[in-house]
Amino acid sequence: MAIDAQTFRASLGRFASGVTVVTTAFGEGQAGLTVSAFSSVSLDPPLILVCIDKRSSAIERIDGSQAFAVHVLSESQVDLSNRFASRSEDKFAGVSVARSALGNPRLEDTLVFLDCRVSQKVDAGDHFIYIGQIEEAEIQEEKQPLVYFSGGYRSLAK
Template identity: 85%
Template sequence: MAIDAQTFRASLGRFASGVTVVTTSHGEQRAGLTVSAFSSVSLEPPLILVCIDKRSSAIDQIDASQVFAVHILSEAQVDLSNRFASRSEDKFAGLDFEKSAFGNPKLPDALVFLDCRVSQKIDAGDHFIYVGLIEEAEVAEEKQPLVYFSGGYRSLME
């Protein structure tokens, strides 16, 4: 018998994870969301995965463009995480960003930036799993990561 949603959330909330923002665009439309379900998949070829709720407005744009970017956030980027976790209509309003080689919004000051091409889309319950082939990666100078644990942001220095 499967566990209930409350037990599932309480259980996995005890798994410390990094915080990422996934961005994409198709034409003039942009989308972005905060994602903690992110993982490396393969070294050869270089693959990662992100899990995105099927209700997300980003799904249609990722499916149309077949590209997305992942920003691994630093501990100084709590506001950015909260911005992209919100239900705001235009999460990019007033935000300074560039476009990546694939046209994805590229947010400033991320710990890591990964520009990806969709390799696979897997239907998994109430989420889709997107496997991305990393085409470009940028790693910032040494910064501390933003960590999420038990319903809140944490620092590795605590």
């Protein structure tokens, strides 16, 4: 028998994870959302995955553009995480954004930036799993990651 949703959430809430913002653009619109379900998949070719709720408005834009960007947030970017986790109509208002080589909105000063082309889309329950091939990566070595654990943000202590 499968566990109930409450036990599932409580169990996985005890798994510390980094915090990412996924952005994409298609046509005249752009979308962004905070995602903690992010993982490496393959070194050769360089693949990652993100899991996105099927109700997300980003789905239509990722499917249209066949591209998305992943921004790994630094410990100073809690506000950015909260902004993109909200249901706000314009999450990009007041945020400085450039365009990546693949046309994705690129946020400034994140710990890691990954520009990805969709390699595969997998239907998985109430989410879609997008596997992306990394076309460009940029790392800010001097920053520390934002961590999410047990319902709250954390910082890594050295």
